[in-house]
Amino acid sequence: MSDTTEVVQKEQQPVARGEREPAEQRATLTPPVDVIENAHGVTLWADLPGVSKEKLEVRVHDGNLHIEAEASVPTRAGLRLQHAEIRAPHFSRSFTLGAEFDTSKIEANLQDGVLKLVIPRREEARPRRIEVNVG
Amino acid sequence: MSDLYFATDLFSQLDRLQQQMSAVFGGFPSSIRSGRLSAFPQINIGTTDDSIEIVAFAPGIDASQLDVSIDKGLLTIAGERKRVAPEADESTRQYAQERFTGSFRRVIELPQQADPDKVEARYTNGCLSISVGKRESSKPRAITIQ
Numbered sequence: 001m002s003d004t005t006e007v008v009q010k011e012q013q014p015v016a017r018g019e020r021e022p023a024e025q026r027a028t029l030t031p032p033v034d035v036i037e038n039a040h041g042v043t044l045w046a047d048l049p050g051v052s053k054e055k056l057e058v059r060v061h062d063g064n065l066h067i068e069a070e071a072s073v074p075t076r077a078g079l080r081l082q083h084a085e086i087r088a089p090h091f092s093r094s095f096t097l098g099a100e101f102d103t104s105k106i107e108a109n110l111q112d113g114v115l116k117l118v119i120p121r122r123e124e125a126r127p128r129r130i131e132v133n134v135g
Numbered sequence: 136m137s138d139l140y141f142a143t144d145l146f147s148q149l150d151r152l153q154q155q156m157s158a159v160f161g162g163f164p165s166s167i168r169s170g171r172l173s174a175f176p177q178i179n180i181g182t183t184d185d186s187i188e189i190v191a192f193a194p195g196i197d198a199s200q201l202d203v204s205i206d207k208g209l210l211t212i213a214g215e216r217k218r219v220a221p222e223a224d225e226s227t228r229q230y231a232q233e234r235f236t237g238s239f240r241r242v243i244e245l246p247q248q249a250d251p252d253k254v255e256a257r258y259t260n261g262c263l264s265i266s267v268g269k270r271e272s273s274k275p276r277a278i279t280i281q
Contacts, residue, residue, distance in 0.1 A: 032233035036220045045219055047234055049176075049192035049261040073190055073262050078183045085177035086192055113194030113261015114219075 027088035041120035049113040060103040100125035175235040187267045194261030205251040213240040
């Protein structure tokens with residue numbers, strides 16, 4: 001336990017886990033998000049404090065957008081946790097994306113622990129004004 | 136325990152117990168300066184033999200806008216997080232606004248042995264890490280038996 005994640009990572013207590021609980025079910029945090037939509041598409045911001053670019057995974061699969069991240073905060077050796085408001089270093093959140101979005105053109109940008117995703121709408125799905133001709 | 140609460144660790148069960156207790160008894164006295172559990176930024180505190188380590192999870196803030204100070208044994212973290220999303224207008228619709236915006240202030244009562252002259256703070260990946268040294272006299276040491 002001289003690693004880099006101790007401030008956030010606490011060993012799961014064996015007594016706290018159900019005996020039949022699958023091992024992969026771990027405590028994850030749901031990051032808060034802001035979502036806006038305009039004519040261009042959808043923009044999403046997610047708070048992922050302590051997450052570096054290498055520990056962030058944004059995937060699109062079957063029309064679902066998955067954000068998975070792991071926080072790692074460098075700490076000194078021999079740290080004893082005394083007070084914790086963030087108790088799991090794993091972040092996870094998923095969204096469904098409609099077919100009108102062009103998932104091949106999603107832009108992702110991570111700065112200061114905030115992920116910004118720009119999800120553009122397909123060209124043909126953008127709002128258009130249709131001129132009405134008077135006959 | 137029930138899966139209904141998605142309780143997967145001991146801590147979250149303790150949290151739930153504490154919330155239920157405060158709902159029933161009106162809450163035990165806590166520090167007058169500590170806010171509710173979901174205050175921004177969230178803070179973890181740990182100690183080592185020669186320092187007190189504080190991590191504030193404050194993503195998306197310009198480091199120069201963060202104000203960290205120590206006065207009379209109180210460590211204060213203050214600042215402001217600006218709104219990133221443009222104001223909604225005719226062409227923009229807002230679907231979610233869960234991220235904190237506005238000014239914040241969190242105060243931590245430092246223990247007696249904290250040395251206000253030995254403080255380091257750094258901001259990386261949206262985490263503010265503050266290390267406060269302990270006074271020499273308070274460090275653990277082995278006593279020689281004569």
